[in-house]
Amino acid sequence: MTVSRAINNKSNVDENTREIVVAKARSMGYSPNRVAKSLLYSKTYTIGVVLPEISHSFFPEVVKGIEEVVYRKKYQLFLTNSAEDNRREKNAIETLRSHRVDGLLISCSQSTTDISYYKKLIKRGLPIVFFDRCVEGIGASCIKINDFESSVTLTKHLISHGYRRIAHLYGPQKISIGRERLGGFCQAMEESGYEIKKEWLVESGFKINDGYRAMKVLLELSPENRPKAVIAVTDPVAFGAINAIHDANLTVPDDMAVVGFSDDVKAALINPPLTTILQPGYEMGMRAARKLIDTIESNHEPVETIEIMTSLVVRRSCGTKRVS
């Protein structure tokens, strides 16, 4: 129709006609149907975001960053929540696929173990960028913090303050952050020549109750066998650990130091304030969204892993003076 031309400001339409059309369109509240357009071009200008968790302050920060970029690039965001359940995650992804999103931003659920599903999606040509909790080496770009080095830094900070008996509440090993934070911890300990006791490595999820439960395990050790410091795989896990320690009538950091990962809004405010690794969520969201849109819009955008630098935020939970 001429109508289409008029509304889309094409050149070959009489100015008179255009005015009539545009006026009529406005008066009837015409809204172009992107669904039809999407069908025609097999391009929807939508992006699916798969979050494992919605309340932990880190993810809203990431979403804010994503939203900012996506908004400027005129895409729309489908938000889904796997609630740390990989069946629900798969389900969400299938629905997003059905809605023909142009690409996916994924942070894995902690129960995700089967990466062949991701591989299939990538092989089919669906642009995917992982953020924070990544699966590397399967052809999708990853935006993450330098987990390994951050973990080394954190561990060495404790060591330089005289701690040797250090435990780690580590995350699921199928997930990058779980694996690398454990790796960094081990390397720092080995380099410094300190023992990594098996019973001081306790598996944990990523959430506050996971931390509480894991800490309980450590507290079951006889006092002389307990560690003097605990590195939690995330801040919520650290919060849970601190609760468990307090419930055992011990104090942080005097009886046991605790440190975390992510600089949750609560980290600075709890008692004692938590030493942690500052993870720039907003920036991570922006970088991930940019990378995904670049991947969508160009066919030779390289697959790469981008590491965002973190910083160590020292607060009271790790003590200030040397201990033995």
Next chain:
Amino acid sequence: MTVSRAINNKSNVDENTREIVVAKARSMGYSPNRVAKSLLYSKTYTIGVVLPEISHSFFPEVVKGIEEVVYRKKYQLFLTNSAEDNRREKNAIETLRSHRVDGLLISCSQSTTDISYYKKLIKRGLPIVFFDRCVEGIGASCIKINDFESSVTLTKHLISHGYRRIAHLYGPQKISIGRERLGGFCQAMEESGYEIKKEWLVESGFKINDGYRAMKVLLELSPENRPKAVIAVTDPVAFGAINAIHDANLTVPDDMAVVGFSDDVKAALINPPLTTILQPGYEMGMRAARKLIDTIESNHEPVETIEIMTSLVVRRSCGTKRVS
């Protein structure tokens, strides 16, 4: 095609044929195209959410509630952020309309003053449910807390603790929560026979820096003309106010009590812990999503305003003993 019938489990298809079709579909990674289906039925199974703000912990809680309901009802969520800018809000809504969302969940931006735009949308038959920051009386359902009564409760709590010189950092009057919290404050003061000084009513936005600025205005009053307590329209505003008070080398609650609205995650953790009104965000999200989906799926769902009950959370920021 027979293919369509086979995949959708229709009865009139040979079991043999079905097996072949389903097997082939699986092997080629077939995903039903909802875009095409949407075009055909003018029904997308998508819902647009318009948030004024993404980081303040209240909204992620709401989104979590929305997501939970929407997920169970098999809808998908478009998330947009107006960033408190009404031009951006309008823009977001137009885009969502273009994507033919089945309905909208809106919490107004603080700069929204022109409600005729909403009216037009509603008149055109687009299902809308407002939450938290509502526009009532224009034909859309609203899910909110009992702002007026909550404000009365909060004010009377201060009064019963001996405060009379009470100021209010009030929100934009075009937004329901701004208007009703101010109304509740005034009623409680009048009923108790205390004076509402003009210079103790300071307009503020909803965010932390708005609170800081508004509090600065109060602090410019000579000490003997200052209030002894301040009711902030939101918790972030209360945080800003507390910062301003501290920057003026005064203390909370001894020099001035401060109370807020929403029970932000930070409220319990700051110094001093903030007395506030607990606003159940998760429940609000669920109720809003349910109401919207009911409105979408039935044509005689009543338009109503649902008030969710709050509770007063008393912490240290309002003092514990009587003052004069």
Next chain:
DNA sequence: TTGTACGCGTTATCAA
């Protein structure tokens, strides 16, 4: 400058 035909993927309807 304007209009017509076609196809994107789906399903309802009717014919084979």
Next chain:
DNA sequence: TTGATAACGCGTACAA
């Protein structure tokens, strides 16, 4: 039981 046709709204390509 299966196949053919039309329609949802849009834009490209080509004809008038």
